Amino acid sequence: MNRNIMAAATLATAAMGMAASPTLAAQQNESGEAELAKLLEGREAGTPVSCIPSTQIRQTHVIDKTALVYRVGNTLYVNRPSQADALDGDDILVTRQHTGQLCRPDSVELRDRSTFFYDGFVVLQDFVPYRKVKTGN
Template sequence: MRHLIPALIAAAAVAAAPVATAREKLEPEAELAKLLEGRVAGEPQKCIPLSTARSSQIIDKTAIVYKVGSTLWVNRPEGGAESLDDDDILVLKTSGSQLCSIDTLELHDRTSRMYSGFVSLGEFVPYRRAKGE
């Protein structure tokens, strides 16, 4: 029994460790601001090329950020933004080479792959590093 108590204490400490070290999640607008820190907004565009988009990131209930080269393109959907969840997968059905403000994207839950909503895209605002940085 004496050996059981230290083992239980150690197990409890290990179980509690992820909670203690878990990173605090920022509010969506604060998360977006942190991502865009040191960048300057350019003129909004109707489309971006799909072939050069390297990644996308969903900011919960706020925006989708696409990385094209060193530029971050922020899209605040015209409709359905409240459905955006950073754990969703974006699904675009197109045969075109561009992603445009007239397009819609389906959202699918990453775990179940079930449909969870859609967004109607807005204009794409480029954010580039400020000169001298």
């Protein structure tokens, strides 16, 4: 195959990949939103807070490309950090705290689970508490 044809084929393949990227990103975001909605079923949002007590966090759930969900008691706190598209459930979260709380705008470093190499970071925003809806009698 001559070089011009090879270069054109390479460029066409790259262009198709770029054209598909927004669609793939949209699908991943929709998938993350659906996962978050399922996790929050039967709960209602409360007033956002800027900090949560890190010593009381019992579980952290990473929703790919969408949010971090922290369980404190029976309350789920949803944080939609900046650069959320970097979130990957296979990453390890490394949080550097300056107090005994997780606060806006603390940063969370993302590390690859198998190599522990740096994989990006996110900056925390407000935490929205979701509590179970009390049903009548």
